[in-house]
Amino acid sequence: MRGMPMRASARVAFVLVRHEVLLLTSVLRWLGRRAHGVGDDRAFGYARGQGAVMFGFGFVCAIETATMSVLLRGFPLLHGFFLVVDLYTILIVAGLHAASVTRPHVLTATTLRLRRFATVDLRVPLTGIASVHRELRTTHEKREGELDLVVGSQTTIALELAEPVEYLTFFGRRRAVRLVRFHADEPDALVAELRSVGGPVTATP
Known part of the structure; x- marks a missing residue:
């Protein structure tokens, strides 16, 4: 029984480290302007909806770094420790935005591949889409069978599925959803593309 909590803790640590590695890798991709998993297919961004918020987080972190440097200038060890922590925090914030961009x-x-940061990656077969429509929402409640990929406190498209589709949560649990709300920088263009595929897709206004 003692081994179970240790294995669970090790798994949590692995997931967190893996997530941070993905964020740092995303920064390199961002700097190199290399998108992940796009190839010759059509990409639809969603990062503009959170740009101001992420810039605000980064600015606050930068102010905190400068403030702590002044307050701890007489304590070199503490100053060095907090400087590393603050700079790493800024890097993680940049990584979150970079993951959204790349x-x-x-x-x-x-397939329609829906993503958010480096945490959600949901593949929806186009033949499994029952309906798609523009829907601006700024408030969201967690409900069984629904997934809200909120960006900048909003979602702009609602996707209803004919059959449940599974995805992995942050800690690797499988969850089935039949309704997905997500954000896109160009929602009208994406909805139009989905409607043009034909098949079972219903264009709901």
């Missing part, structure tokens, strides 16, 4: 939604000939 991991856009992707529309292929058969």
Whole structure:
């Protein structure tokens, strides 16, 4: 029994480290202007909806770094410790935004791939989409069978599925959803593309 909490703690640590590595890798992709998993397919960004918020977080972190440097200038060890922590925090904030920029939604000939940061990656078969419509929401409640990929406190598209689709949560649990709300910088263009694929997709206004 003692081994179970240790294994659970090790798994949590692994997930957190893996997530931070993905964020740091995203910064490199951002600097190199290399999108992840797009290729020749159509990409739809969603990062503009959170740009101001992420800039605000980064600015606050930068102010905190400068303030702590002044307050702790007489304590070199503490100053060095907090400087590393603050700079790493700024890097993680940059990584979150970079992950959003470099991991856009992707529309292929058969699949709509919905993503957010480096945590959510949901592949929806186009044949499994029952309806799609523009829907601006700024408040969201967690409900069974629904997934809200909120960006900048809002979602702009609602996707109803004919059958449940599974995705992995942050800690690797499988969850089935039949309704997905998500944000796109160009929601009208994405909705139009989905409606143009034909098949079972219903264009709900």
